[in-house]
Amino acid sequence: MIMANIQKFVINNQRTLKKTFSYYIMHISVAMIVAYFVTGNIWMALTLSMLEPTVQAFAFFFHEKVWAAKDRRVSALAEKETMA
Template sequence: MTELIRTNLPTLKKTASYYVVHVTVAALVAYAVTGNFLLAITLSLLEPTVQAFAFFFHEKAWQRWGGRRAAVPKTLSTARA
């Protein structure tokens, strides 16, 4: 588990930062719409928590896809040479 955290530390930090921003914005919007502080806090914690997990896995997939995509032109240029 420690190795998983160490390997993914930059992505985990970025995810945590994104989470804080998302919760803050969601709470402000939910309060503006509902006028209810408790409901705003509940809504603002539920949706961004799910989004934080989705973002982490999206980021990992994006890194993997981007790495393969960057390798393709090198392969093509080598094959033509």
């Protein structure tokens, strides 16, 4: 039952999950470079680069869901106006 729900969630959110993952990889890379230049310590840079982008990836996923819902509302309103 739980696996079926997870599978359904992944199927229904495939595009957003792919975008979130690519954003996550990009963000970790940038964060690691910046953290290394600031600290000069590779281990601290790796630790910092994993923490903040991980939180950001979750925020990005929900940010995308909010914008998708907004787009659906705008499209529905536009369609309703053209029918009137």
